Amino acid sequence: MTALLEVARVTKSFGRTRALEGVSLSAAAGAVTAVLGENGAGKSTLMQILAGALRPDGGEIFFDGRPYRPRSPRDGAEAGIAMVHQEAHVCPELTVAENIALGREPRHGPFVSRRVQRRRAGAVIERLVPEGLDPDRSAGELSVGDRQFVCIARALSYAPRLLILDEPTSALTRVETERLFTAIARLQCEGIAILYISHFLEEVERLADRYVVLRDGSTVGDGRMGDRSLDDIVALMAGASVAAPSARTRGEPGGVVLEATALAGTPLPTAASLFLRRGEVLGIGGLIGAGRSELLRAIFGLDTIASGSLSVHGLTRTDARPRDRWAQGMGFLSEDRKGEGLADQMSVSENVTLAEIRPLLSFRSPREKRAAARRLIDAIRIKTTGPDAPVSSLSGGNQQKVALARLLHQKVDILVLDEPTRGVDVRSRNEIHALIDRLAAEGAGVLIVSSYLPELFALADRIQVMTRGVLGPSRPVAEASPTEVLREATGA
């Protein structure tokens, strides 16, 4: 079997970050090749390179025996490589047929030929889902699964020889997933090569002929599916090099400050039970999209709670808003620093003091705010020209410290942290880890979500894993291993 696609030692850096250190893989016509790896292993970067959205720094790519150097996604599509993104990109106001033809409408003189457009859409849909998808329906009326099919149909209309599917099932129900698998099998029979990115190992085991495992931007293993046990593959993904839990300075935990029972959100999580004590760090592992962030948001009152009970400092309440939580001594750090965590255009001191609870018409001296910010800048070593600097002028790591400083300024004793070191340089990451450790030692309860396993293991006293909206049982970190956590998260 000769490979249709051959990727050899491809590298890619963003600034000082090496996203790909040397990735090699091959894909054959008529076969499904699974691309596996943890979050941040380099899968998306690689796929964007293949689709033509990014250009590699080094290495070689051969497609159909010829060097492949696309300059744009359009180039890639014309060469025969089409990509379907994780989120379904459709225009809800256009019909299915229009969405499929968008950007390349068949013409009849100056007009769109609706007849041809409809016929072509019908032909592509016929290949994909013969049970039917009405080309005249507007895309806004479709289920998430059918929207996914519209996107795949759009990709197919480029007549690709290689189709990249990025986490296609993450938003689908079981039934929709089955339909998708049938469709993939059909495309395979037509001789189309498929690169299938997924976190769900049980899916991959059913679907894929071969697999490639990436870790930290390198290919660490590949082979025929079934030649290696899923356990071995998980171990490859996790890597053996996960650091042992670092020495902690804190002692025995104190009383319970936060307790949730069968908590369900809208729509995620579906069932989450946990408790958090003074002086301990509880780590939540799991995949992106499993409902971890939604759990934190529900606890902090950002998202509505559908059912279950939640008590904070012994006070049971499920309709609290963020303002109430701040008043109770709970602070929240958003995973989306730019979009939600910080007011981009305001100064460091304004951002640090933004969560203060004061009457709307009361005088608050800017000088005091600046002084408070200055103390925190010194205490956690934020690199900035001063409290008046716009927060957007700081580096990512220092911005994150400002976001954390807001929690310190409120002197919260429950910290709810969502991906506290995402997009942060190594040095700041270590400082933030030390800070979290110190806060726990001083008696705060810390609830932390992280997709970075070494971080979870370095910080947490106990770990729970979220899988498709359900939070698993708690276990002490000493009794857990990264491989186990990854297994639980991927449902292997």
Add this chain to the structure above:
Amino acid sequence: MTDVPPPTRRRWRWPGETGPLAALVAVYLLFVLISPDNFGRALIIETMVRQTVVVAILSVGMTLVIIKGGIDLSVGSVVALTTVVCARVSQSDPGVGFVVLAGLGVGVAAGLLNGIFVAWLRITPFIVTLATMSITRGTAKGISDQKMIDGHTYGLDAWMSAVPADSHALVPAGVWLAVAVALAAGVLLHFTPLGRHIVAIGSNALTARLCGVSVERVTAITYALMGLLGGIAGLMEFATLTVGDPTDSIGLELDVIAAVVIGGGSLSGGRGSIAGAIFGALLMTVIKMGANTIGLDNWVQEILTGIIILIAVGLDRLRAPAT
């Protein structure tokens, strides 16, 4: 290719234009009941239609802009500038062709200016057109020395005046022009790639870009089209006034936006209807004339118009499928 099941039968839904049309008929009938002497006659319909021409032409363009997810506040000023330029140009008696070309040229130039700023400099359309609203208004006042200026209409005034009693024409030519403009825009919107791309950008600009739609170019063209229609509307306004008036059509942009919204347009883009917008424009004329005829004060008209807008948008919320 064996047994493909027939397309799933969809629940019948009233087209989006039903609401504005029903409201138009209902309000008109209400005035017929109140004042059958005035509203029972065919003549008043001709008058109402004639008085709606300018707003109708503008709301056709505004529908395109709003579907694309934009807004244009400068249309009232563009109309005023067009009347002034047409009047000024006609003073040297260059012939009707020149006057028309000058009017259309002014409109397209103003529209392109908006388009360039919105598309390539990525400034919010509200801000850009707020600025150009002021610039065009100022230019009109400068050119006319802040006075109304006379000019030759070359018979253009017949396009907008009442049909003479001895004529067989149903309505003056200006009305047919508005109908033609609406039909042409409808064809453009529904049957050309440009039109479909306008809808796609308003619906989901990220997807449109992903699919290779040139968002900038389509945006600029949409505003230029709005400008062209502003020029045509300005010519019709010049035909109505027979002079150039720099203070004409102040606040007209709000009537135009209201017409589009009553007609089913969504300011978040993706949705809107040309026919609906024209029904909306007619509805506002009916309210204005009706209220005048039965002696209601201006403030009552304004409240009525506001209520109609709220009802239109509220009903739209209720019938829109949850997305």
